[in-house]
Amino acid sequence: MSDRITHRPPATPGTGHGRISTNTVRTIVESAPQRRSFVQQLALIGPAFVAGAWQFGPGNLTTAVQAGSTYQYALIWVIVLSTILMIFLTDMSVRLGIRTPVSLISSIKEHLGKPVGILAGVGVFLITLCFSVGNAVGSGLGLSMLIPGSSPVMWTLICTLAVAAVLFIRSIYRVVEKILIGIVALMAICFVASAFIANADWAQAASGLIPAVPDGSWVLIIALVGTNFSINAAFYTAYGTKERGRKEADYRDVTKADTIPGIIAPGIMTSLVIIVAAAVLGATGQSATSIVGLATIFEPLAGPVGGFVFALGFFGAAFSSMIPNAIAGGTMLSDAFGRGPSASTRTARLTSGFILAFGVIVTLLFQSSPVQLIVLAQALTVLIAPVLALLILVMANRRSLMGPMRNKWWQNTMGVVGLVAVLALSVRLLISLLSGV
Known part of the structure; x- marks a missing residue:
């Protein structure tokens, strides 16, 4: 009997016992970590910075300046804590954007029921209506400060028309x-x-990292959390991530290049505004009693240069928040009612236009906007925020949806801390409103 060597044809992927299918190989290759250069990582910047720009609007500036002018450096810790919680919630939303087949609200409808998805979309829409007024007022005021003698209302109309023009661009996002x-x-x-x-006292600013609650500061603390732990902005990050076509292999680099710096940036800027307001108040004895006061609070110390620099930043904050606020509200309401999860749908464009119009109409009807009203409006957002935070947390734990990107125990811990925080603040706000405090 002679030895024979049997030549077999190469095995076809996906055939025979123990073989790996072509789809499996492709999945492994696509999900494998890729080394990116610094320049390539910069290309990943986007969705979290959009969330940060939305978060850092005129309401944020208003509450930050009032915090600094009223309580000096004592409330900086609120910004630090809010920023940390915001990073974790935004990270969950990024992973949801990667894993959801169509959109976050569509997945909520599939996993938790259609009414819950509609509730989420309507909730974000209502928040955007509240924000639209401050954005409209702030953009007009910022430009009128940069161009003395011009009308804030005129600039509000021009800025609104400019944003409306953006809505007609094909690839809006x-x-x-x-x-x-x-x-x-x-x-x-x-x-x-x-x-x-402003020549701030940095030692005193560092002491503000130690948690303290000055008398009468609860509503302001709630407003600071409402603007800096912006759950509606975190929620929308899932849509931006989906629009950019992010894959699981991109996740680590996206976290380093976009999620963390995109959320830390507005946190640092808000802290700086508190520090500057505290420093200027100490030097001039002024307090911020109106929006005009906010825009001119730096002039007594630094002259026209200080006022110009702040006015430029104030305009940037208002205009940068106006754009994603309108687009996010339109997109998610469109998605909630099954009209499509993109900012380019007809329903999304019309709804975004309505949000812009709402801000302009309220601005025209109430041309004087006391700081306290803006602070209260920002604080009221925490009444809706717990629902959105709970939905992000629940969806990020759905094993069938998230697979290997499902929340880890430490991510859930920070998510629960954030949820409990906004729930507690919602209860505290209701108590304050009912008691008239």
Whole structure:
């Protein structure tokens, strides 16, 4: 009997016992970590910076300046804590954007029921209506400060028309990203410069990292959390991530290049505004009693340069928030009612236009906007925020949806801390409103 060597044809992927299918190989290759250069990582910047730009609006500036002018450096810890919680919630939303087949609200409908998905979309829409007024007022005021003698209302109308024109661009989200990243960079320069101009007491500022609750500060604390732990902005990050076509292999680099710096940036800027307001108040004895007062609070210390720098940053904050606020509200209401999860749908464009119009109409009817009303409006957002936070947390734990990107125990721990925080603040706000405190 002679030995024979049997030549077998190469095995076809997907055939025979123990073979690996072509789809499996492709999945492994696509999900494998890829090394990216620094420049390639910069290309991943986008969705979290859009969320940060939305988060850092005129309401944020208003509450930050009032915090600094009323309580000096004592409330900086609120910004630090809110920023940490915001990073974790935004990270969950990024992973949801990667894993959801169509959109976050569509997945909520599939897993938790259609009414819950509609509730989420309507909730975000209502928040955007509240924000639209401050954005409209702030953009007009910022430009009127930069161009003395001009009408804030006129600039409000011009800014609104400019944003409305953006709605008709075919690839809205990509254009918005580029605009907002540039504005965020401009704002960062303005507020860092303001901090040096104000000659702040940095030792006192460091003491503000220790949690303390001054008498009568609860509503302001709630408003600071409402603007800096912006759950509606975190929620929308899932849509931006989906629009950019992020894959599981991108996740680590996206976290380093976009999620963490995109959320830390507005946190740092808000802290700087508190520090500058505290420093200027100590030097001039002024307090911020109106929006005009906010825009001119730096002039007594630094002259026209200080006022110009702050006005430029104020305009940037308002305009950068106006764009994603309108687009996010339109997109998610469109998705909630099954009209499509994109900012380019007809329903999304019309709804975004309505949000812009609402801000202008309220601005025209009530041309004087006391600081306390803006603070209260920001605080009221925490009444809706717990619902959105709970939905993000629940969906990020759905094993069938998230697979290997499902929340880990430490991510759930921080998510629960954030949820409990906004729930507690909602209860505290209701108590304050009912008691008239």
